[in-house]
Amino acid sequence: MDLPIYLDNNATTPMDPRVLEAMLPYFVQKFGNSASRNHAFGWVAEEAVDYAREQVAQLIGANEKEIIFTSGATESDNLALKGVFEMYKEKGNHIITMVTEHKAVLDACKHLEKLGARVTYLTPKPDGLINLEELVAAMSQETILVSIMYGNNEIGVIQPVKEIAKIAHSFGALFMTDATQAVGKIPVNVIEDGIDLLALSAHKMYGPKGVGALYVRRKNPRVKVTAQMDGGGHERGMRSGTLNVPGIVGLGKACELGRLEMQQDAIRLSALRDKLENALSQLEESYVNGNIEHRLPHTANISFKYVEGEGLMMAMKDLAVSSGSACTSASLEPSYVLKSLGLSDDLAHSSIRFGLGRFTTEEEVDRAIEVTRNAVTHLRELSPLWEMFKEGIDLDSIEWAEH
Amino acid sequence: MAYSDKVIDHYSNPRNVGTLDKSSNKVGTGLVGAPECGDVMRLQIEVDEFNVIKDAKFKTFGCGSAIASSSLATEWLKGKSIDDAMKIDNMDIVEELALPPVKIHCSVLAEDAIKAAINDFRVKNGLAPIESEKVHH
Ligand SMILES: Cc1ncc(COP(=O)(O)O)c(C=O)c1O
Numbered sequence: 001m002d003l004p005i006y007l008d009n010n011a012t013t014p015m016d017p018r019v020l021e022a023m024l025p026y027f028v029q030k031f032g033n034s035a036s037r038n039h040a041f042g043w044v045a046e047e048a049v050d051y052a053r054e055q056v057a058q059l060i061g062a063n064e065k066e067i068i069f070t071s072g073a074t075e076s077d078n079l080a081l082k083g084v085f086e087m088y089k090e091k092g093n094h095i096i097t098m099v100t101e102h103k104a105v106l107d108a109c110k111h112l113e114k115l116g117a118r119v120t121y122l123t124p125k126p127d128g129l130i131n132l133e134e135l136v137a138a139m140s141q142e143t144i145l146v147s148i149m150y151g152n153n154e155i156g157v158i159q160p161v162k163e164i165a166k167i168a169h170s171f172g173a174l175f176m177t178d179a180t181q182a183v184g185k186i187p188v189n190v191i192e193d194g195i196d197l198l199a200l201s202a203h204k205m206y207g208p209k210g211v212g213a214l215y216v217r218r219k220n221p222r223v224k225v226t227a228q229m230d231g232g233g234h235e236r237g238m239r240s241g242t243l244n245v246p247g248i249v250g251l252g253k254a255c256e257l258g259r260l261e262m263q264q265d266a267i268r269l270s271a272l273r274d275k276l277e278n279a280l281s282q283l284e285e286s287y288v289n290g291n292i293e294h295r296l297p298h299t300a301n302i303s304f305k306y307v308e309g310e311g312l313m314m315a316m317k318d319l320a321v322s323s324g325s326a327c328t329s330a331s332l333e334p335s336y337v338l339k340s341l342g343l344s345d346d347l348a349h350s351s352i353r354f355g356l357g358r359f360t361t362e363e364e365v366d367r368a369i370e371v372t373r374n375a376v377t378h379l380r381e382l383s384p385l386w387e388m389f390k391e392g393i394d395l396d397s398i399e400w401a402e403h
Numbered sequence: 404m405a406y407s408d409k410v411i412d413h414y415s416n417p418r419n420v421g422t423l424d425k426s427s428n429k430v431g432t433g434l435v436g437a438p439e440c441g442d443v444m445r446l447q448i449e450v451d452e453f454n455v456i457k458d459a460k461f462k463t464f465g466c467g468s469a470i471a472s473s474s475l476a477t478e479w480l481k482g483k484s485i486d487d488a489m490k491i492d493n494m495d496i497v498e499e500l501a502l503p504p505v506k507i508h509c510s511v512l513a514e515d516a517i518k519a520a521i522n523d524f525r526v527k528n529g530l531a532p533i534e535s536e537k538v539h540h
């Protein structure tokens with residue numbers, strides 16, 4: 001077994017060798033610019049891009065004309081939010097989203113607030129799911145867009161996208177979803193789900209980094225976004241710039257593999273995830289974060305009370321995982337997603353995210369269980385809070401001297 | 404972020420983990436930090452009749468640097484007079500463990516814990532606590 005074991009597939013996935021193989025000819029031999037209309041080099045590239053467009057469209061039940069290639073989900077989120085606001089602001093200036101969204105959505109919304117948008121940031125229920133009544137209550141005639149992610153990157157909860165879309169549409173608003181973590185992992189269908197705009201990224205589904213797509217509905221209704229970059233008018237005028245042909249070929253191949261292998265991957269990974277989660281839940285004072293029914297198959301987020309996440313990760317150096325602890329980020333604030341579930345700061349500091357993937361083996365999961373168990377035990381031996389807990393001292397009764 | 408070898412050493416083989424009898428007059432206990440901040444350090448000293456620290460123990464909830472800082476602090480404390488112990492500066496810890504700037508607060512916590520333990524000992528023995536005027540780096 002190679003160490004460390006990679007269990008951070010929500011951050012990025014390794015590329016599937018079949019994806020790499022599909023991409024390779026497009027660097028040196030078939031290097032053409034897909035916009036070159038007057039020679040074979042361009043035609044070959046264009047054909048490859050068209051084929052990839054179909055592969056992407058097929059995975060999400062879209063028409064290939066509805067796929068705009070971008071540099072990744074961050075760009076897709078920005079283009080969708082800013083592009084819709086600019087296009088529809090005469091109609092209304094209100095946008096609804098959630099505090100648990102990715103920063104690409106939240107910060108794009110903050111930007112739009114400076115340009116006159118009014119943005120409602122809904123708080124999730126303690127299990128991470130949206131409160132649909134609060135969504136209805138927040139809707140108004142001014143609402144032009146509801147933007148709610150499909151599957152959450154930190155806790156993996158899957159939002160009731162269909163219901164959200166219905167509510168948005170009943171008020172005449174568009175529905176956009178950041179489906180970066182969901183596409184290729186669980187069935188996503190823009191028609192059945194009622195999605196008007198959808199962001200996805202190749203590197204979360206075994207494709208290359210730096211390439212993604214935005215789905216923009218063309219019928220019922222026809223959605224338009226204002227381009228956010230000026231240039232040659234590529235991608236039906238919505239996203240200028242010479243296309244990243246090898247990247248796009250890779251994205252297409254990743255989507256095809258996702259479509260064909262999603263079901264078997266999901267069955268295998270949810271069994272492994274449950275094994276991991278059940279074993280670690282046996283540790284005293286451990287808590288699984290987020291709704292466990294509506295959840296991505298490969299994600300587990302667990303808080304181990306009385307140990308601190310960063311210290312824990314150091315003891316788990318044979319595992320590549322991620323922590324909601326402040327100390328792992330520059331901000332010194334624990335995860336805003338976990339905090340929004342109502343988790344106390346100390347539980348947010350004590351959380352570890354395990355992200356399994358297509359290449360995770362059972363042997364690796366068994367090892368991860370053992371490493372985590374030992375690390376939690378080691379750190380609890382060092383933890384004054386654990387000792388107090390064991391002595392029956394109520395930690396809330398102590399006046400902590402904050403420094 | 405990469406940790407220095409010394410941090411990893413103290414973290415993997417922490418020195419002087421444990422608990423002293425906090426009701427004893429010879430023992431001073433410093434409990435600093437807060438669970439919400441992601442770090443709590445408890446440092447204890449046992450002082451003999453010559454005001455020399457005979458034993459020191461710690462337990463820490465926090466990152467690797469916080470654990471290493473407190474482990475190192477207990478090593479330094481043993482055998483020091485409490486007056487000398489009072490002079491331990493967080494920047495000495497930063498230097499010894501090669502802590503990067505974002506980890507300085509972990510060493511500050513260790514210095515605070517040392518001072519809190521000494522003052523607990525002083526108060527228990529009828530002495531006034533020493534106010535620290537130091538402005539932290
Ligand atoms: C939900 C979500 N949205 C957006 C992004 C950003 O994607 P990209 O790295 O392709 O810009 C990520 C990845 O971190 C994500 O998890």
Ligand code: FES
Pocket residue numbers: 327440441442465466467468469505506508509
């Ligand atoms: S205890 Fe927070 S960074 Fe060290």
